[in-house]
Amino acid sequence: MIRFSCRLARPRFVLDADFTCTDGCVALFGPSGSGKTTVAKLIAGLEHPDSGRIAVDDHVLVDTAAGIRKPVHQRRVGLVFQDGQLLPHLSVQQNLAYGRYFAPKEAQAIPFDAVVELLGIGHLLAARPATLSGGERQRVAIGRALLAAPRLLVMDEPLASLDAARKLEILPFIERLRDELSLPIVYVSHALEEVARLATIVVRMANGKVAAQGPPSEVFASPLPDNAMDRFEAVSFLSGTALRELPEYATTILDHPAGEITLPGRFGPKGKTVRIAIRATNVTLATEKPHGLSVRTALKGRVHAIAGGDGPLTLVTVELEGGDHVSASLTRLAVADLGLERGREVYALVKAVSIDERSIATLGGE
Amino acid sequence: MWSITPEELTAIKLSLRVAAVAMLFSLPVGVLTAYILSRGSFRGKILLDGFVHMPLVLPPVVTGYVLLILFGRRGPLGSLLEQTFGIVLSFRWTGAALAAAVMGFPLMVRAIRLAMDAIDRRSEEAAATLGASPVWVFLTVTLPLSLPGIIAGAMLCFAKALGEFGATITFVSNIPGETQTIPAAIYAYTQTPGGDGGAFRLSVVAVVLSFAALIASELLSRRTGQRRAGFE
Numbered sequence: 001m002i003r004f005s006c007r008l009a010r011p012r013f014v015l016d017a018d019f020t021c022t023d024g025c026v027a028l029f030g031p032s033g034s035g036k037t038t039v040a041k042l043i044a045g046l047e048h049p050d051s052g053r054i055a056v057d058d059h060v061l062v063d064t065a066a067g068i069r070k071p072v073h074q075r076r077v078g079l080v081f082q083d084g085q086l087l088p089h090l091s092v093q094q095n096l097a098y099g100r101y102f103a104p105k106e107a108q109a110i111p112f113d114a115v116v117e118l119l120g121i122g123h124l125l126a127a128r129p130a131t132l133s134g135g136e137r138q139r140v141a142i143g144r145a146l147l148a149a150p151r152l153l154v155m156d157e158p159l160a161s162l163d164a165a166r167k168l169e170i171l172p173f174i175e176r177l178r179d180e181l182s183l184p185i186v187y188v189s190h191a192l193e194e195v196a197r198l199a200t201i202v203v204r205m206a207n208g209k210v211a212a213q214g215p216p217s218e219v220f221a222s223p224l225p226d227n228a229m230d231r232f233e234a235v236s237f238l239s240g241t242a243l244r245e246l247p248e249y250a251t252t253i254l255d256h257p258a259g260e261i262t263l264p265g266r267f268g269p270k271g272k273t274v275r276i277a278i279r280a281t282n283v284t285l286a287t288e289k290p291h292g293l294s295v296r297t298a299l300k301g302r303v304h305a306i307a308g309g310d311g312p313l314t315l316v317t318v319e320l321e322g323g324d325h326v327s328a329s330l331t332r333l334a335v336a337d338l339g340l341e342r343g344r345e346v347y348a349l350v351k352a353v354s355i356d357e358r359s360i361a362t363l364g365g366e
Numbered sequence: 367m368w369s370i371t372p373e374e375l376t377a378i379k380l381s382l383r384v385a386a387v388a389m390l391f392s393l394p395v396g397v398l399t400a401y402i403l404s405r406g407s408f409r410g411k412i413l414l415d416g417f418v419h420m421p422l423v424l425p426p427v428v429t430g431y432v433l434l435i436l437f438g439r440r441g442p443l444g445s446l447l448e449q450t451f452g453i454v455l456s457f458r459w460t461g462a463a464l465a466a467a468v469m470g471f472p473l474m475v476r477a478i479r480l481a482m483d484a485i486d487r488r489s490e491e492a493a494a495t496l497g498a499s500p501v502w503v504f505l506t507v508t509l510p511l512s513l514p515g516i517i518a519g520a521m522l523c524f525a526k527a528l529g530e531f532g533a534t535i536t537f538v539s540n541i542p543g544e545t546q547t548i549p550a551a552i553y554a555y556t557q558t559p560g561g562d563g564g565a566f567r568l569s570v571v572a573v574v575l576s577f578a579a580l581i582a583s584e585l586l587s588r589r590t591g592q593r594r595a596g597f598e
Contacts, residue, residue, distance in 0.1 A: 044495050072494040073502075085492040089510045098506075102497030148496045 006042050006052030015208040025185040034205040036188045040156045045072035046080040056152045073142030078145030080155040084137040086129035092140050093125040099148025107149040115143045122275050135166035154186045193359035196277035234280035236326040242272040257322025262296035262352045276363045282354035283328035286347045287338050297350040303342050318348050376543055377551035385527035388467035389520050390413040400478035430536025461538040465529045470523035481515020515588035521583030523577045544575045550574050
């Protein structure tokens with residue numbers, strides 16, 4: 001349980017944010033300069049609010065009204081920096097053990113070996129930080145934060161400095177922290193796919209304020225009205241069960257009430273629940289089931305809503321068979337040409353290649 | 367020509383002792399001062415900075431004279447030290463060490479402060495988020511990361527102390543066997559008819575010692591740097 005409510009004024013920047021997350025992972029999402037990192041620093045105690053209160057469970061970290069301001073080292077907030085910030089003069093082993101030394105003995109719930117195994121860093125223990133790759137450094141940084149027995153893990157763009165393959169390598173680890181260790185996580189990112197995959201609650205930040213907060217399926221369903229660029233950020237979430245893997249094509253077919261969904265990569269075995277995030281810009285609408293197209297995924301549904309406005313673009317929401325909603329970003333011209341209106345039967349087409357692997361989460365199941 | 371006389375050997379030994387004591391005693395104060403100057407933000411910081419660097423720009427004779435006034439047997443600090451601890455500095459080798467320490471101090475502080483300024487502050491922040499109190503952060507992060515600068519500063523102070531002349535001779539005079547360090551002995555030889563041989567020999571020794579101190583400092587800093595980069 002995290003309660004955050006802080007105000008902080010700096011020359012040229014004012015943060016005034018308020019959010020609550022009961023469990024799981026709260027993602028702070030927004031463009032650079034929106035105040036995400038400031039929120040992370042406020043929680044860790046590296047910045048101090050002009051006024052406000054921050055509490056993790058029953059532990060009050062800051063309460064300006066009550067005159068409470070815990071120093072950084074007494075907060076037990078595990079902060080994972082964008083570039084790891086391993087201590088350069090210590091080995092990996094010493095870096096991992098560093099926070100453990102200061103943690104209260106009764107709080108050391110996670111054994112050293114378990115963390116090393118969870119993060120797959122056993123072979124690196126003797127190495128110096130300077131010799132590690134970006135992905136390795138980040139995993140050691142996460143391990144070091146975990147071993148300090150934090151009440152809360154704050155990750156500030158932990159994957160931003162990594163290439164796509166490394167991101168895919170680390171995301172499952174973070175999911176395991178969230179699910180297996182039930183550690184509350186504050187995840188700061190401007191990468192929509194990461195947020196879509198990890199977040200229980202999304203806090204969408206803009207200009208130092210909270211623009212929206214709620215489950216990802218709600219926050220990302222519609223764009224912010226005052227920002228034209230945000231049409232790229234409307235995202236729909238669909239869940240299906242793995243139907244079969246096609247090993248020779250490294251492809252997985254998901255079963256969904258509105259039709260089969262083709263995914264790049266292998267996400268079986270059969271029966272697993274898989275959640276995917278689809279950007280509205282990657283959805284095409286067709287008024288009849290298409291033939292002779294390379295697009296594999298065609299989901300049947302009916303037009304649910306068409307956003308207004310007089311710009312060139314609009315957002316059409318389709319209610320799929322089975323009840324899921326998917327949004328498509330279209331030109332208003334296309335809407336007029338196809339004669340789209342509420343209730344019209346349509347097929348939502350999704351290119352498999354447009355589904356970012358980072359946004360594909362396997363949620364368990366059989 | 368090349369054989370060192372017992373008097374010259376006394377001067378060399380005394381110089382090494384004076385320089386070593388000057389370096390060792392000023393090191394803790396130097397590290398602390400450098401830390402305050404690097405990390406502190408308080409009124410009067412610029413004054414402290416200026417005060418520390420004064421011996422660098424002041425005529426050494428003036429520094430020596432100030433020490434004489436303060437630490438002479440009748441000076442305010444000198445009489446205090448003698449009455450409470452029985453320590454006498456004026457005209458003793460300990461006074462030579464104090465003069466050398468004062469003169470080497472700015473060089474030491476400067477080197478250490480530059481090293482501390484160069485540390486990524488986020489390393490210290492990271493340590494704090496892991497539960498290290500400010501004292502632990504200083505001991506386990508700031509100090510080890512500034513070690514190359516501390517070594518360089520200590521060696522610079524040592525080399526400067528070996529060569530200190532003006533403040534020393536003003537404060538503690540030029541007493542063979544007590545306060546006559548290498549530079550003071552060289553000066554004495556140049557003032558004596560037929561002293562050229564001694565002046566030359568001691569000069570060679572001074573060059574060798576100073577150069578050795580600089581090389582040692584460079585090698586030590588390089589080794590700590592390499593360990594950090596993971597090439598050990």
